[in-house]
Amino acid sequence: MRKSIRGGDLITLADVSRDAIVEVLDVAESFVEVNQRSIKKVPTLKGRVVASLFYEESTRTRLSFETAAKRLSADVLSLAVASSSVKKGESLRDTISTITALGIDAVVMRHMASGAPWQVSRVVPSIRVINAGDGQHQHPTQGLLDAFTIRQVLAERAGSRGSETGSELFHGLRILIVGDIRHSRVARSDIAAYLALGAVVTVCAPPTLLPADVSSWGVELSTDFEAALAQADVVGLLRLQVERGSGAFVPSLREFTSLYGLTAERERLLQPHALVMHPGPMNRGVEIDSSVADGSHAVIERQVSNGVPVRMAVLYLTVAGGEGDMS
Amino acid sequence: MSTFIIRGGTVVHAASSERADVLVRDGRIIEVGTNLNGTAAIEIDASGCLVGPAFVDLHAHLREPGNEAAETIESGARAGAVGGYGAVVAMPNTTPTIDSAAVVGYVYERARHAVIDVAVAGAITIGREGKNLAPMAEMAALGVRLFTDDGNGVQHGGVMRRALRYSSALGVRLAQHCEMDDLAGSGVMNDGPLAARLGLAGRSALAEEIMVMRDIEFVRASGGRLHFLHLSTRRSVELVAAAKADGLDVTCEVAPHHFTLSEDRCASFDPVFKVHPPLRSMADVEGLRLAVARGDIDAVATDHAPHTPESKDGTFDDAPPGMLGLETAAALTWDAVNGDAHAFFNVLSRGPARVAQLRAGELGVRRVAHGGDVAPGEDASLVIFDPSDSWTVDRHALQSRAINTPFHDMVVTGRVRGTFVGEPVWLNGEFR
Numbered sequence: 001m002r003k004s005i006r007g008g009d010l011i012t013l014a015d016v017s018r019d020a021i022v023e024v025l026d027v028a029e030s031f032v033e034v035n036q037r038s039i040k041k042v043p044t045l046k047g048r049v050v051a052s053l054f055y056e057e058s059t060r061t062r063l064s065f066e067t068a069a070k071r072l073s074a075d076v077l078s079l080a081v082a083s084s085s086v087k088k089g090e091s092l093r094d095t096i097s098t099i100t101a102l103g104i105d106a107v108v109m110r111h112m113a114s115g116a117p118w119q120v121s122r123v124v125p126s127i128r129v130i131n132a133g134d135g136q137h138q139h140p141t142q143g144l145l146d147a148f149t150i151r152q153v154l155a156e157r158a159g160s161r162g163s164e165t166g167s168e169l170f171h172g173l174r175i176l177i178v179g180d181i182r183h184s185r186v187a188r189s190d191i192a193a194y195l196a197l198g199a200v201v202t203v204c205a206p207p208t209l210l211p212a213d214v215s216s217w218g219v220e221l222s223t224d225f226e227a228a229l230a231q232a233d234v235v236g237l238l239r240l241q242v243e244r245g246s247g248a249f250v251p252s253l254r255e256f257t258s259l260y261g262l263t264a265e266r267e268r269l270l271q272p273h274a275l276v277m278h279p280g281p282m283n284r285g286v287e288i289d290s291s292v293a294d295g296s297h298a299v300i301e302r303q304v305s306n307g308v309p310v311r312m313a314v315l316y317l318t319v320a321g322g323e324g325d326m327s
Numbered sequence: 328m329s330t331f332i333i334r335g336g337t338v339v340h341a342a343s344s345e346r347a348d349v350l351v352r353d354g355r356i357i358e359v360g361t362n363l364n365g366t367a368a369i370e371i372d373a374s375g376c377l378v379g380p381a382f383v384d385l386h387a388h389l390r391e392p393g394n395e396a397a398e399t400i401e402s403g404a405r406a407g408a409v410g411g412y413g414a415v416v417a418m419p420n421t422t423p424t425i426d427s428a429a430v431v432g433y434v435y436e437r438a439r440h441a442v443i444d445v446a447v448a449g450a451i452t453i454g455r456e457g458k459n460l461a462p463m464a465e466m467a468a469l470g471v472r473l474f475t476d477d478g479n480g481v482q483h484g485g486v487m488r489r490a491l492r493y494s495s496a497l498g499v500r501l502a503q504h505c506e507m508d509d510l511a512g513s514g515v516m517n518d519g520p521l522a523a524r525l526g527l528a529g530r531s532a533l534a535e536e537i538m539v540m541r542d543i544e545f546v547r548a549s550g551g552r553l554h555f556l557h558l559s560t561r562r563s564v565e566l567v568a569a570a571k572a573d574g575l576d577v578t579c580e581v582a583p584h585h586f587t588l589s590e591d592r593c594a595s596f597d598p599v600f601k602v603h604p605p606l607r608s609m610a611d612v613e614g615l616r617l618a619v620a621r622g623d624i625d626a627v628a629t630d631h632a633p634h635t636p637e638s639k640d641g642t643f644d645d646a647p648p649g650m651l652g653l654e655t656a657a658a659l660t661w662d663a664v665n666g667d668a669h670a671f672f673n674v675l676s677r678g679p680a681r682v683a684q685l686r687a688g689e690l691g692v693r694r695v696a697h698g699g700d701v702a703p704g705e706d707a708s709l710v711i712f713d714p715s716d717s718w719t720v721d722r723h724a725l726q727s728r729a730i731n732t733p734f735h736d737m738v739v740t741g742r743v744r745g746t747f748v749g750e751p752v753w754l755n756g757e758f759r
Contacts, residue, residue: 014524093640113642114526115596122597135644137526185526211523 007321009129010314011117012138013192018167021196024313025148026163030326031309031316032152034071044316044324045074048105052078053095054132055111060280060304061132065108065141068311074319077104092116093123100124106319108132114185128318136183142279143189145310147197149303150175150234153275170197176228177201177219178260179238179287182209182249186279187238191219204228205260208249225260229269235297237262237278237287253286262288267295275299329750332365336373336711338701339668341677349378351707354695354749358703371745371754373711379672381413381443381708381746383679383697385473385502385580386556386628387653389415389445391437392430393422398633398728400434404441405726406631406653408753411675411743413708414444414697415631415653416683419455420478426450426461431469442752444694446685448473451490451501457481460490467497472684475502477556478603480538482508487542491551500578500682502554503542505563506604510534515643517590517605525594527643530605532560539563543570546577554682555579557630559604561614568623578682580628583659584650584733586615592733598639598646599733602632605648619663622670626679627663629656633729651732654725659734661714661741668714676710694749711745718742 001017002008005024013021034042050069054062062078069076079099090098092111099107106128109117114135121129133139147170148162154169155162162169175194181187181203194201195218202220203210215221222228229235240256250256257263262276267289270276276288276297284290293300316322333349338359348363349356389403398406400417407415417434419425425434431447438445449466453459455476463474474494480503481487487503494501511534516522518529539555543566546553558564558579567579584602589609592600600606618624632649639646657675664670680698695706717740722730746753753759 091637091641093637111642113644116642118596119640119642135526136528182523188524188526211520212518212529213520213523216520217524 004317005314006317008318009117009121010140010318011121011129011131013140013143013189013196014138016192016196018196018198021144021147021193022167024144024310024317025151027313027316028148028306028310029161029163031312035309041071041073042326043073044320044326045069045072048074048319049103050074050076050315050319051099051104051107052076053081053099053107053109055081056133058110058133060307061110064307065132065311068308068315071308072312072315074315077102092119096120096123100127106130106315111135130314130318133185135185137185137188139185139189141307141311141314142186143193144314145303145306146190146236146277146279147193148310149277149299149306150275152306153299153302167197170194170199173199173233174231175199175201175234175236176222176232177203177236177238178225178262179205180209180240181205181214181238182211183241184238190236191217202228206250206256226266226269229266230271232274233271234275234277235262235270237276239279239281240283240287242283257286261286262292264289264291267292267297270297277303280304329369330367331369331371331751332363333371333373333378333709333711336376336378337668339377339379339672340700340702342669344668349701349709351747354707356701356703356705356707359701371711373744375713375715376744377668377712377714379668379701379710379712380676380698381710381748382411382657382675383683383685384412384415384629384631384653385626385679385683386477386582387415387417387631388420388633388649389417390633391421392433396728397635400437400441400445402726402728403631403633403653404443404445405758408442408746408758409726409743410653410655411657411710411712411746412443412653413695413710413746413748414446414685416446416448416473418477419448419450419475424450424454426453426455428462428465428469431466431471435469442758443746443748444697446683447471448475448502450474451476451481452486455479457483457486460493463494463499464497467499472499473502473554474499475504475556477502477504480504480506480508484541488545488549491545491553492549495551500552500554502556503538504556505535505538505542505558506530507534507538510537514605515601516593517607519590519608521590521594525596527593530603532562532607535560535604536562536566539566543567543575543577546570546575547573552576557582557585557604557628559585559607560611564615564618564623578625580626580679581615581619581624582628582630583652583656586612586619586663587659588612588733593643596643598641598643599650599731601643601646601648602650603648616663619660619674620665620667620670622673624674625682627656627660627674628679629653633727634731636730639731649731651725651727651729654727655720655732655734655739657712657743658739658741662739707747707749709747710743712741713744714741716740716742
């Protein structure tokens with residue numbers, strides 16, 4: 001287990017310790033304050049170059065990372081893969097070598113193939129690699145920002161700052177993850193982060209959307225969605241990835257919704273304090289009803305806005321090694 | 328042709344072994360005995376080594392014609408010689424496919440100057456598409472004895488059954504790559520908990536085992552001879568053993584990577600570990616090792632599959648499946664047989680030679696018969712194997728054009744000192 005991500009890559013949360021995660025959350029908290037100023041910029045990464053390399057389109061993650069890098073005063077080199085030499089058949093290795101030759105310090109990368117960031121770190125070990133989502137494997141910054149959001153909300157309710165609480169708010173916290181876990185990199189990163197922080201994680205999905213032997217991940221498996229909802233402190237929904245063929249794993253979206261959708265009726269089963277989360281983009285009316293997404297339990301917008309400080313923290317720790325001016 | 332004498336090795340026969348010298352003249356073993364008088368012969372010291380029939384590989388992708396950047400018959404044959412092979416069977420998944428007498432003839436022509444004997448497997452169906460039968464009789468007339476769509480399994484049950492029936496009159500054997508496409512899907516590694524954690528799509532063991540079951544029943548119902556290629560699960564090997572016990576003419580092979588490496592290697596996401604069928608669980612690895620040691624299988628075959636560095640340079644999903652095997656198979660097999668020299672030569676030479684039905688003088692097996700005894704009158708297809716030499720596999724030191732060995736940097740024990748196909752081909756680190 002890595003004790004800290006300082007100076008290293010961030011490719012997976014599976015090997016990151018509780019202390020390392022808490023460190024990211026604490027640093028992110030200090031960056032929240034930066035984002036509330038009128039001049040939202042610190043000189044921490046001045047003179048550094050961060051390349052963003054998205055082989056798979058993503059509006060929110062890309063904007064979030066690029067915003068984070070710019071607020072740290074890094075130069076951002078944004079490669080539009082769809083209109084670049086990649087389209088002409090350039091290999092991942094050559095693309096990486098090319099942008100490396102331009103003198104970059106870090107690459108933020110999203111790729112449709114699981115493990116692609118490892119490929120990059122093998123080719124250019126001197127450059128920090130930050131995984132912005134690889135295939136069905138990991139999406140570590142999403143896991144971190146989800147954990148950050150939970151801690152932030154619970155700490156606010158307790159009248160304290162998250163950084164004063166370390167990981168204690170997670171101890172025994174019941175987190176339910178529902179839906180297409182099999183194809184979800186978000187679920188893999190969320191589960192790793194929540195378990196490391198001490199939460200009790202339950203998963204619930206049609207058997208065809210559960211990964212093989214999911215119980216070996218250290219999570220509990222529920223076959224009774226409504227009972228699990230009633231016990232949960234946090235409910236994490238996942239996007240049913242219809243565009244990737246996940247639809248074939250259930251007879252119909254309608255049937256999925258009738259069994260596993262967080263509908264307005266099921267929302268009433270939730271405990272009053274329960275949080276509802278979704279990594280977006282949502283399929284409103286499939287895994288979540290619109291009224292629930294916009295309702296009082298939902299913290300979905302917070303997740304989005306926390307993306308920037310959490311990614312600032314990750315860039316600060318990995319690229320600057322946690323050194324330099326944060327204010 | 329030269330006269331040479333291999334001195335002081337342990338000569339391994341099918342059921343016994345002896346400390347003896349071997350005198351070879353004009354490609355034939357003249358005498359086996361102690362303190363042979365070999366004046367005017369080339370002296371070769373084999374003390375501390377095993378001397379047995381040169382190995383036969385049932386399963387090598389030599390990539391010619393079509394992908395000469397990855398391997399050629401010439402480079403693949405050199406890799407075979409270094410690995411102790413006197414003969415290899417070249418797989419037909421080339422471009423164009425080896426599915427006609429014309430392409431068979433072309434490959435034999437290219438193989439004429441190879442350092443070891445190269446036999447050819449023909450395709451079962453035209454273009455390996457699994458639809459229309461290839462002209463197996465025309466290819467058999469040129470000496471082809473093994474037919475396979477390897478790389479693909481013949482998916483359609485009706486086509487496979489027809490192919491078995493048709494071929495049963497030709498004295499040949501079909502060889503099946505067992506994986507049902509509909510179950511293997513787009514999987515890139517063994518299906519199971521590890522694949523799920525890594526977010527890689529799984530290829531299930533069932534995809535293999537169900538085709539093994541299906542094809543055994545076809546042989547039972549319709550006759551024909553069938554060889555099962557690269558079985559990767561314990562259950563598959565058990566199924567074939569049971570079919571043999573029922574008296575069916577089925578044979579099988581396993582590959583060194585499947586009995587040496589487990590799926591855990593895929594956690595590195597290094598495409599060098601991508602292969603079809605995939606590396607399996609530790610339980611399967613152990614099961615296959617046991618099968619090799621006990622002789623439950625007919626052959627260890629390499630599934631030597633060279634790929635250019637650039638094609639193995641991308642993501643795990645995108646990389647083509649396959650890994651090198653010819654130059655490392657002997658050491659890895661030696662490790663699996665626990666020092667049993669008879670089992671060693673049975674699975675590397677005698678068993679595969681029986682399956683391949685290699686005959687001297689036929690096209691493609693131009694020099695000698697393989698897999699015979701080390702005895703006077705037999706052809707000199709021989710290997711000298713030093714069972715105690717430890718060495719480190721170096722992908723850049725291989726004869727193969729490609730470097731995609733999954734055993735790079737691994738320390739292995741057992742090394743080929745000499746390979747003889749009538750005369751010395753590879754001896755003490757040099758080609759002759």
